[in-house]
Amino acid sequence: MTCCELTLRCWRPLAGRPISPLGAIITTHASPSTGGKTARAKGTKNGTANKSGAPLRERIxxxxxxxxxxxxxxxxxxxxxxxxxxxxxxxxxxxxxxxxxxxxxxxxxxxxxxxxxxxxxxxxxxxxxxxxxxxxxxxxxxxxxxxxxxxxxxxxxxxxxxxxxxxxxxxxxxxxxxxxxxxxxxxxxxxxxxxxxxxxxxxxxxxxxxxxxxxxx
Known part of the structure; x- marks a missing residue:
């Protein structure tokens, strides 16, 4: 049996399995972190708009x-x-x-x-x-x-x-x-x-x- 055949036989049983726990952790935490940053960015943007928009006009x-x-x-x-x-x-x-x-x-x-x-x-x-x-x-x-x-x-x-x-x-x-x-x-x-x-x-x-x-x- 050649080295290539041995390698294919070792990887074939793992083809349908999920990625490793480390990969899962990385995948699981990537989206919330990105979403949190996006939400914070939106909140900051909206807060800035509110402070510089209608409230300023109302104060004037x-x-x-x-x-x-x-x-x-x-x-x-x-x-x-x-x-x-x-x-x-x-x-x-x-x-x-x-x-x-x-x-x-x-x-x-x-x-x-x-x-x-x-x-x-x-x-x-x-x-x-x-x-x-x-x-x-x-x-x-x-x-x-x-x-x-x-x-x-x-x-x-x-x-x-x-x-x-x-x-x-x-x-x-x-x-x-x-x-x-x-x-x-x-x-x-x-x-x-x-x-x-x-x-x-x-x-x-x-x-x-x-x-x-x-x-x-």
Missing amino acids: FGWVTLAFRIWVGAVFLWAGAVKIPALEEFVISVRAYQILPLELTRPVAYVLPFVEVAIGLMLIVGIFHRLAGATTAFLLVVFMVAIISVWVRGIAVDCGCFGGGGEVAQEETEYGMKIVENTIWFLASMWVVFKPKSPLSLQDKVFPEIELEGADR
Whole structure:
């Protein structure tokens, strides 16, 4: 018998058997290791995407909301605060628009400054600021309608937005500028309504159970 025949006879019984235990160990542990590395790689990739994607955008939106809260809140707080010491002057300003019935001008003039102060504070400290933003947006629309009304009717008045008010000379009116200002504040208020979540919000500490659902940060 030749060496080749002897070798073939020795290997033939092993043809249908599995590989050696060492080979099995290598085969068994190779796939999980590779899969683990792949999973970790995917997890790292997804984690990086999450950190640099939506959360970053939400943080930016939150700081924008904070800026708008403080800005619009300060405007309304100041607008109301300067009217309170001179409510009778504001009554004259409201009557100059010639929109409300005479018997309603005094109640409106007496209540509105306190409402402005309240919603201004709510926006600044960040408590129920979504409601405050909606209220400011509504009031700004009312103010713009009133300004457009006197503009169209040819009535010359000082808007009385920050005190004063009453009739003025036609060349002293600033209707266009006031409409632009109110439009900008309206847009900022609507941002707070739809993106209410923001840092430095007192609502998160006083009423943490109230979720601002339906709006992203």
